[in-house]
Amino acid sequence: MQIDVHIHLSSPEIKGDRPSLLIREPALKLLYSSVEAKMASTEDVLATLKENGIDKALVGGFPFQDEDCARRYNDWLISECQKHPDILYPLVTFDPRASFAIEMARYYLDNGAYGLGELCVYDEGLTPRVLENLSAMCLMCLHKNAPILVHVNEPIGHDYPGKAPIELKEIYSLVKASHGAKLILAHFGGGLPFYASLKKELKETLKTVRFDTAAMPFLFDPISLKLAAQLLGPQYFLFGSDYPLLDAKRYRKYLAASGLTASDCDLIMGENARAFLGL
DSSP states (O other): EEEEEEOOOOHHHHHTTTTHHHHHHHHHHHHHHHHTTTTHHHHHHHHHHHTTOOOOEEEEEOOSHHHHHHHHHHHHHHHHHTTTTTTTTEEOOOTTTTTHOOOOOOHHHHHOEEEEEEEOSSSSSSSHHHHHHHHHHHHHHHHOOEEEEEEOOSSSOOOOOOOOOOHHHHHHHHTTTTOOEEEEGGGGGGGGGGGGTTTTHHHHHHEEOOOOOOOETHHTTTTTHHHHHHHHHHHEEEOOOOOEEEEEEHHHHHHHHOOHHHHHHHHHIIHHHHHTTTT
């Protein structure tokens, strides 16, 4: 089985009202001001899954700051995924700092959400106020046995749209505050897996944490996956495409160049997610 845990799905409202949303929603403006930045419809997502032999996908939207916009999108997302059961699994999305975030998370986890994500903050790090809300939402997900996908990124290197000023210690603080929920850290966890070589504590703390591959071909040399798999074990890594940014074909080339065994590549492309999420 092959599973993509990180896809962004755009509703007809978002695609049809893109210029207006770019004005009202800072995160969308940051990511989608360029006309070259693609948005994916349900049809686009289903087509890429079929073309690339992906059986299931976790799909979500964007970190909306407007409550009405977030609610309309997440209502649509859950309804849309119900049309494609056992293929599309909805992760509800909003700005985790928003005044409505906690109640919205609770409502949707009780009303059709598979989980939460990708929860993003681009203009600040994982500050105490952000961590407090994320920790509370992790606890909700623990009680529902639901996954939570959180945006993190590498703290050094080149800048790009969506790169937040996150420090490695903040990422680790999130891990420690996750209450043992099924936490997926996007974008290779900002490089956190490499620190498994330093302390026995880290491996123990990461038992219920996984790292997705989203955007890794842009950020990390392919050998990074092999080295991290040697440090932590290949079971800690999940295929996430960040589609429509990239599709599965790019990741298969990336995995082939990593030096991982074929069996480890199969784990990352789906079997790890199947076991971790119970799909």
